[in-house]
Amino acid sequence: MPGQEGVEAHFITLERGHYTIRHRPGRDDDFFAEIYERLHPLASSRLVINNIFRTDLEPELWNGDEITEQISRAGKRLDAMNLLPAPFPVHEILTERELRHVKRLYGLGGLSYGNLSARKDRNRFWMSASGVNKAKLEVIGQDILLVSGFDPAIPAIILSVPPHVQPRRVSVDAIEHWMIYQQHPEIGAIVHVHAWMEGIRSTEINYPCGTIELAQAVSRLLAQEPDPSRAVIGLKNHGVTITGRSMDEIFERIEGKIIPQVPMS
Template sequence: MKKFTISGCEKTPFLTWYTEGLKKKFSTKGYQFCEDSDDGIGIVFNVINQEKPRPYRRKSQATFVVSIMEMDKEIEDIFEAAYPYLIRSLANHLIYIVHTNENTDVYFITPEQGFYKISYKDGDEEDFFNRTYSRLEPVASAQLIIDNLFAEDLDYQLWKGNEITKKMYASGQKLDQMNLLPAPFPLENYLSKRDMRQLKKLYGIGGLSYGNLSSRHDGQTFWMSASGVNKADMRVIGQDILFIKGFNPNRNAMEVSVPPKITPKRASVDAIEHWMIYKEHPDVGAIVHIHAWMDGIEATEINYPCGTIQLAETVADLVRKAEDPSRAVIGLKNHGLTITGRNLEEIFERIDGQVVSQIPMG
């Protein structure tokens, strides 16, 4: 049975009512409520305040933390006001509650800039918690695939890269010129060094990034930009560009070949998604992921976090259903685009002038 708990600071009367409602709803859906000290907790609802948004210290990387914060005044720019508290509390999700004269608006915000709202009025308690559960549970129960298994077994002829990695370098510069940063705030301004280390460990990130790209090597192996690297200057094999051998289901980790005597960067959290697509579609020669949008595209229905096998499976399914899987454009709800192509040059030619930086939130 999946376990959950509620932790954090002292609650207001509304937050007491709200967290009790969450407790009741998740309990009736098969989750077991546990004390904070229990091991094996999958979901944590962590109540924070404005002055000291204390993080919940996870015992396991798999623990999904939802921070909850209440405001008693209307906010002009909800996203700008709320996002720093998501980051400072090291959460996977932030529930930002704003009371207005007419009702209570509950905003849901994710590190990938997912942003949507559910409103509450007296009398619709059952519907309100049903909608909250339907939003949170699929995301909270998703399985992260962000671990890496590095092996110093890269063919010596590839230690300096090849023609494919040279083209990735050129495409990385194109991606950089698109200026599609995913986060509006410099994380270092909001987190201590200790919290930055914790954030990188939890989310498998190496710093701010702005999408990723990959290119098939042969069969099911492919080259991919590493996590958090400067896409405009991808030169070092094993650090800027990684050779992805495959996925190890027994370890829930991506297998990466690197040259000897190098300290490798982590693979992008989207590596599992790219691996699934390359495995199924031999005609796909390259994949680009950007934090932007295009009109008239097929999109995922659930805002799964990046790096989860559920998001990878959902995107792979939409690619499979596309008219031409080797030239598909798939929307990731509240997040961005995954674009397949025969090669990187063809992808950038297809999307030129079609991309908008504002991602629709819903």
């Protein structure tokens, strides 16, 4: 479309917000190559939003454990830090019809912001559900779920739930957390919030949330950190992914350092 400085291509995504590619006179090939570089990850990435629910959760975990208690406390702390609202007023930007389309497109039960997870054992971790009030994470299988596997053939996240509850879907970022825990066994907890911290490196990733490619990219970034188990990955125009040895340890590190508004550029 024509802009003040010539032809421009505008992109709007849930992850990156709005950004622009400007055409430079005589550089048509570069202009379209850059558009392709932006579109290709969006078009080719593999979204993992399917959930497989198995009623095989151990009875002693039906009411949670000390790890789910940490996650519940962490959700309340995020609320107290004013980090649960959206980084931008999506309900004011989209019409009801557009919002329904976004939810259907991404398989979302509702729009809530940020997610929390903590390792249960070598191959399993607890994680907040999609579209729930993070300040009130109480019911196992509905507010907090146990991720017990990943089936790449479908692809789908496998969840162990109690037999007596109607389960909710796990957070769309479950595949990212799954890959991080698998590749970094020293990591015990992960917090993702749509907020920022001073002095962190801003990384530009153009993959949608909930995709295998985004999960791989974040895991690679963690591998480059001096200590992947105590890292902060800043995703440009989106938020931060914070790792720790435990949920409580993460909050000890970030207390007073979080900026609620994500800087947009």
